[in-house]
Structures are given as structure tokens and as C-alpha cells.
Amino acid sequence: MAKLFVVPTPVGNLDDITFRALRTLREADLILAEDTRTTAVLLKHFDIHVPMISHHKYNEHQSVAAMAARIKGGENVALVSDAGTPGISDPGFLLVRECVGCGVDVECLPGATALIPALVDSGLPCDRFAFEGFLPQKKGRQSRISALAGEERTMVFYESPYRLVKTLEQFVEAYGQDRRCSVTREISKVHEETVRGTLAEVAGHFKSNEPRGEIVIVVEGCPAVKGKEKKKEYKPKQEEINV
Numbered sequence: 001m002a003k004l005f006v007v008p009t010p011v012g013n014l015d016d017i018t019f020r021a022l023r024t025l026r027e028a029d030l031i032l033a034e035d036t037r038t039t040a041v042l043l044k045h046f047d048i049h050v051p052m053i054s055h056h057k058y059n060e061h062q063s064v065a066a067m068a069a070r071i072k073g074g075e076n077v078a079l080v081s082d083a084g085t086p087g088i089s090d091p092g093f094l095l096v097r098e099c100v101g102c103g104v105d106v107e108c109l110p111g112a113t114a115l116i117p118a119l120v121d122s123g124l125p126c127d128r129f130a131f132e133g134f135l136p137q138k139k140g141r142q143s144r145i146s147a148l149a150g151e152e153r154t155m156v157f158y159e160s161p162y163r164l165v166k167t168l169e170q171f172v173e174a175y176g177q178d179r180r181c182s183v184t185r186e187i188s189k190v191h192e193e194t195v196r197g198t199l200a201e202v203a204g205h206f207k208s209n210e211p212r213g214e215i216v217i218v219v220e221g222c223p224a225v226k227g228k229e230k231k232k233e234y235k236p237k238q239e240e241i242n243v
Contacts, residue, residue: 006085009021034090178198
């Protein structure tokens with residue numbers, strides 16, 4: 001039976017792709033690419049010759065039903081984004097949902113994603129975390145930031161280098177200047193860098209050093225308030241009252 005294969009691609013270093021991902025791409029009947037120009041570089045590097053068509057946020061609403069029908073008709077389709085795992089702040093969710101809904105098998109391969117290396121590299125607790133992806137650029141942005149002020153888990157955000165300093169300043173205002181954080185950029189690339197410190201310190205660093213590349217921000221969760229949970233008041237049982 002034909003399947004939709006969700007195939008992670010490297011976020012930087014091309015050596016990060018898995019043998020299984022390469023085999024899946026070679027054996028697919030069709031590759032859906034967020035940007036065919038970006039994916040063409042990857043395919044050329046690994047000498048893969050499979051037809052591609054575009055599948056991105058501007059056309060996915062119109063194409064998912066037809067694509068699910070093609071898979072149901074017998075075509076093995078591989079879905080890739082420009083970098084990382086499709087569906088994680090990238091196109092993919094709508095097609096996966098459509099396939100699941102109409103009984104088409106979906107297989108997601110394990111592989112690259114930017115958030116996990118940045119989280120582990122931050123030095124902040126990573127046993128429990130909240131992935132927030134990209135914040136809204138305009139409407140709802142401030143309310144979303146404010147709503148996370150009491151989040152006790154480590155928080156992970158994706159951000160553009162052009163909005164990084166503004167975002168860190170908004171975090172300072174909402175969470176306090178002493179909240180710890182890290183900013184990792186250019187994961188697995190030549191100029192990979194992680195800057196750690198308080199929100200105020202990291203914001204100051206990037207005011208003096210213009211940020212470039214893909215950005216992941218990791219922010220310490222809200223410290224638990226000691227004694228926040230009140231002890232349950234003891235209530236005697238009815239038989240104790242009757243004694």
C-alpha cells in the first residue's frame with residue numbers, strides 16, 4: 001500500500017541526513033517540497049532524481065485533498081520542508097491530517113529538528129518543556145507572551161534574526177530581566193553559536209552583535225513559588241463528629 005512519508009532534512013550540515021531518509025527519497029514516486037529550489041540542492045548533492053512539486057503554506061489548503069487521493073491511488077509521496085521535520089513550524093500538518101482522515105498510511109521518519117539540539121545545549125531543564133514555535137508577528141503577540149509568564153516548563157521559541165532583540169526585550173518586560181535564557185543560531189552550520197545568560201544579558205549581547213541565521217530561543221520557566229500549594233484543610237469524618 002502506498003504511503004505519505006514525512007522526511008526530515010538537515011537544518012544545516014548535509015551529513016545530518018539519515019540513510020533511511022535518503023533511501024525513502026530515492027524510492028518515492030514524487031517529492032513534495034516547501035521550496036523546490038532548496039530541495040533541488042539537497043537532491044543534487046545526493047544524486048537523487050525524483051520529480052518534485054511545490055507544497056507550501058500558500059497552496060497547501062487547495063492541494064491536500066488531491067494529493068491524498070494520489071497516494072490512495074498508489075503513489076508513494078515524500079514530504080520535505082526546507083530544513084528539519086515537516087509539520088514543526090513548517091507545512092505538513094494539513095496533509096498529514098487529510099491522509100489520516102481518508103485512511104492513507106502516514107510514516108514519519110525520525111531526524112533533524114532545530115528545537116531539540118538548542119534545548120539540550122541551553123543548560124536549562126529539558127525533562128519537561130513547552131515548544132511555542134514562532135510567536136505571532138503582530139495581532140496576539142503581546143497577549144501570547146504575557147500568557148506564558150507563569151509557565152513553569154522551559155520554553156522554546158523560533159525567531160527571525162530581525163526580530164530577536166525586540167523579542168528578548170519583550171521577554172524582559174514580561175518575565176523579568178533575571179530570567180535565564182539561551183539563544184542558539186545556525187545549528188550544525190559553520191558559524192553555530194549559543195549565547196547563554198539572563199534575558200537582559202543576552203539582549204545586550206545581540207544589541208552589540210547583529211544576529212544572523214536561524215534562531216532558537218530557550219527561556220527558563222517561571223520558578224515555582226514555595227508554599228504555593230496550600231495544605232488541604234482537615235475535615236473530620238461524620239462518625240468522629242458524632243462521638
